[in-house]
Amino acid sequence: xxxxxxxxxxxxxxxxxxxxxxxxxxxxxxxxxxxxxxxxxxxxxxxxxxxxxxxxxxxxxxxxxxxxxxxxxxxxxxxxxxxxxxxxxxxxxxxxxxxxxxxxxxxxxxxxxxxxxxxxxxxxxxxxxxxxxxxxxxxxxxxxxxxxxxxxxxxxxxxxxxxxxxxxxxxxxxxxxxxxxxxxxxxxxxxxxxxxxxxxxxxxxxxxxxxxxxxxxxxxxxxxxxxxxxxxxxxxxxxxxxxxxxxxxxxxxxxxxxxxxxxxxxxxxxxxxxxxxxxxxxxxxxxxxxxxxxxxxxxxxxxxxxxxxxxxxxxxxxxxxxxxxxxxxxxxxxxxxxxxxxxxxxxxxxxxxxxxxxxxxxxxxxxxxxxxxxxxxxxxxxxxxxxxxxxxxxxxxxxxxxxxxxxxxx
Amino acid sequence: xxxxxxxxxxxxxxxxxxxxxxxxxxxxxxxxxxxxxxxxxxxxxxxxxxxxxxxxxxxxxxxxxxxxxxxxxxxxxxxxxxxxxxxxxxxxxxxxxxxxxxxxxxxxxxxxxxxxxxxxxxxxxxxxxxxxxxxxxxxxxxxxxxxxxxxxxxxxxxxxxxxxxxxxxxxxxxxxxxxxxxxxxxxxxxxxxxxxxxxxxxxxxxxxxxxxxxxxxxxxxxxxxxxxxxxxxxxxxxxxxxxxxxxxxxxxxxxxxxxxxxxxxxxxxxxxxxxxxxxxxxxxxxxxxxxxxxxxxxxxxxxxxxxxxxxxxxxxxxxxxxxxxxxxxxxxxxxxxxxxxxxxxxxxxxxxxxxxxxxxxxxxxxxxxxxxxxxxxxxxxxxxxxxxxxxxxxxxxxxxxxxxxxxxxx
Numbered sequence: 001x002x003x004x005x006x007x008x009x010x011x012x013x014x015x016x017x018x019x020x021x022x023x024x025x026x027x028x029x030x031x032x033x034x035x036x037x038x039x040x041x042x043x044x045x046x047x048x049x050x051x052x053x054x055x056x057x058x059x060x061x062x063x064x065x066x067x068x069x070x071x072x073x074x075x076x077x078x079x080x081x082x083x084x085x086x087x088x089x090x091x092x093x094x095x096x097x098x099x100x101x102x103x104x105x106x107x108x109x110x111x112x113x114x115x116x117x118x119x120x121x122x123x124x125x126x127x128x129x130x131x132x133x134x135x136x137x138x139x140x141x142x143x144x145x146x147x148x149x150x151x152x153x154x155x156x157x158x159x160x161x162x163x164x165x166x167x168x169x170x171x172x173x174x175x176x177x178x179x180x181x182x183x184x185x186x187x188x189x190x191x192x193x194x195x196x197x198x199x200x201x202x203x204x205x206x207x208x209x210x211x212x213x214x215x216x217x218x219x220x221x222x223x224x225x226x227x228x229x230x231x232x233x234x235x236x237x238x239x240x241x242x243x244x245x246x247x248x249x250x251x252x253x254x255x256x257x258x259x260x261x262x263x264x265x266x267x268x269x270x271x272x273x274x275x276x277x278x279x280x281x282x283x284x285x286x287x288x289x290x291x292x293x294x295x296x297x298x299x300x301x302x303x304x305x306x307x308x309x310x311x312x313x314x315x316x317x318x319x320x321x322x323x324x325x326x327x328x329x330x331x332x333x334x335x336x337x338x339x340x341x342x343x344x345x346x347x348x349x350x351x352x353x354x355x356x357x358x359x360x361x362x363x364x365x366x367x368x369x370x371x372x373x374x375x376x377x378x379x380x381x382x383x384x385x386x387x388x389x390x391x392x393x394x395x396x397x398x399x400x401x402x403x404x405x406x407x408x409x410x
Numbered sequence: 411x412x413x414x415x416x417x418x419x420x421x422x423x424x425x426x427x428x429x430x431x432x433x434x435x436x437x438x439x440x441x442x443x444x445x446x447x448x449x450x451x452x453x454x455x456x457x458x459x460x461x462x463x464x465x466x467x468x469x470x471x472x473x474x475x476x477x478x479x480x481x482x483x484x485x486x487x488x489x490x491x492x493x494x495x496x497x498x499x500x501x502x503x504x505x506x507x508x509x510x511x512x513x514x515x516x517x518x519x520x521x522x523x524x525x526x527x528x529x530x531x532x533x534x535x536x537x538x539x540x541x542x543x544x545x546x547x548x549x550x551x552x553x554x555x556x557x558x559x560x561x562x563x564x565x566x567x568x569x570x571x572x573x574x575x576x577x578x579x580x581x582x583x584x585x586x587x588x589x590x591x592x593x594x595x596x597x598x599x600x601x602x603x604x605x606x607x608x609x610x611x612x613x614x615x616x617x618x619x620x621x622x623x624x625x626x627x628x629x630x631x632x633x634x635x636x637x638x639x640x641x642x643x644x645x646x647x648x649x650x651x652x653x654x655x656x657x658x659x660x661x662x663x664x665x666x667x668x669x670x671x672x673x674x675x676x677x678x679x680x681x682x683x684x685x686x687x688x689x690x691x692x693x694x695x696x697x698x699x700x701x702x703x704x705x706x707x708x709x710x711x712x713x714x715x716x717x718x719x720x721x722x723x724x725x726x727x728x729x730x731x732x733x734x735x736x737x738x739x740x741x742x743x744x745x746x747x748x749x750x751x752x753x754x755x756x757x758x759x760x761x762x763x764x765x766x767x768x769x770x771x772x773x774x775x776x777x778x779x780x781x782x783x784x785x786x787x788x789x790x791x792x793x794x795x796x797x798x799x800x801x802x803x804x805x806x807x808x809x810x811x812x813x814x815x816x817x818x819x820x
Contacts, residue, residue: 056746059743086736088736088739089769090769091766125768188740312815320816326536329498330534333465333469333470336468341469358500358501358535
């Protein structure tokens, strides 16, 4: 489990400010890991709204099912997250474990179980013993604070090699409003609706339906635009909570012009967290942005970008610092989307390597090879068919991925 | 390029018999490799019928386009295959190169260019210099023989670590009829219509439309049911040639009961070759058969089996001899096909590991771990929804794959 820290880890971490209306504590419940925190309890003040985007996996975890059932209520008072065990594919035991955990948390926080949200991450198929939370949650509830946010970010990690935090501070009606977010990766990452786990809290008063709409919109270009290994998790959970403690008029409708301002800031936080997940992709040594333009539609561009980003041959070539654009051609070809081989152009960074269906006359092997040695790579495919465009973010595929995943359970 | 021979290589190779009506020669044209054959010329007697199944890639190679244009003619007199260069994504240069090669071959064999079939395999995006074939094909035409079939099997290899041959001999109307086949892998293998390259020759007289129908049918459970790395090639080509030299009445229609007999033998050859491609998958140390049953349809079962077979997390777990059935659950969940988590059962070999949506009460970690040490693994997922079933064949994902593909072009 002790893998070297990703070479793409941030050089420093943001010191996120406290957000009025939310307090938290972390603890060692000994679920799987020893000597580190593995459970997070968050408490939200009354009036906190909630929104969420969860995995579309047909084999979703018990905690995902629980959140899906509670989200229509739109209200949150608590959040319990554990790492080390995903409580996925655990049958009726898993369902009971979730109910028990929500009961413990509700008692500790003095709220209803339906106001408690849950997320679990780790091994699939092992029953999660909820009794381990019994005393733990009670104790945690007595020592909650509003800082530092590094603690919750650390408590939710599994194979992550660094904690992921991001925040935004914006001015709404002359009032400082805050958004803090945390996330964890770092394998089984091809979010269909969200990444494995991410939680965002703001003091902005936002009605639950508005928060839900903004979250659903901005997840598309953030968490839903990343892929580490094309494998979609059973536990993907992105939850947003708005405590409403900032002293401004609530955003009650998407027609409120402040919804867009707030949404953009929310998007920045989601995007930053999503990129951090990619940069901590198991075994990653390079981050790659795959841009597809000139497709017949944005959706078509996205599927082509995803096919390139998920191709093991493209990803291993990038790991080997090989400007193997032939494999990019292959991935475009296999995507099944409209493409005309003889109109295709490919760029690595600003370097044109192919155009009009063949190697570019100005192709410069030395310059391209030198570009591939970089840590942040941009790959652009121009299809020349229409205005559709999309970007997908991924990492390379290295020996590190094989080492980590050939021996995860044991 | 010199990778160790796959541990899954066959212990011996079949000594395929000569087939009347076909002769061949191989040569070193120096296209990319040094000190090994890289071009194959086959000549078919007049009256030979042809059928083929080619890649559905939107970026198909020039040779694929050439074959697609000639197949409706249904007649073949020649086949030229080169390794080391795929002549894919080479624009008008590639088209001219293909025309020139067919001209050379037609002159050497005394036939029309439209009766010559072509296939190229190797690097994508490098123009193929057809002038290299000029003298070579002429000379080859003067020294053609009907054995040994090991020679053509070797001439078409790229990253393959062993040659792939298979044959069937069957009795039709009291006459011995022969089918010989060769194939090559071993990366960029997720055939959409065929594997990278495979060629099958029979002396059975079969009308071209019948041969085409039989090929299209049996490719579904052979080459189209394998995947090494989920990456579909630009060059996938499966061609079948029937010289008609066996002294029996031709099969002129699918209603002829002999079509089924012949088709089954053809299927055996295709299946054997397809499995050999999997067993030479880049870096493979284990062959895995993924069976899905109880799906709502065969097509749905196939898509679920493919999702499992293409999952990097499942494949790395198998490489690590880890019975990580949680990842199988994940892959079922991400396939997007009808599945009911709480009806799912999973077997490794005969060992039940999960049922009714959770770990099986009789799950035996020691026995399962011991099973995973084997070289040939069977993984069965029962969905409990209907009668749909399918099997997909794959291999594990190891450090070997990364090593081979991180440094292929250079």
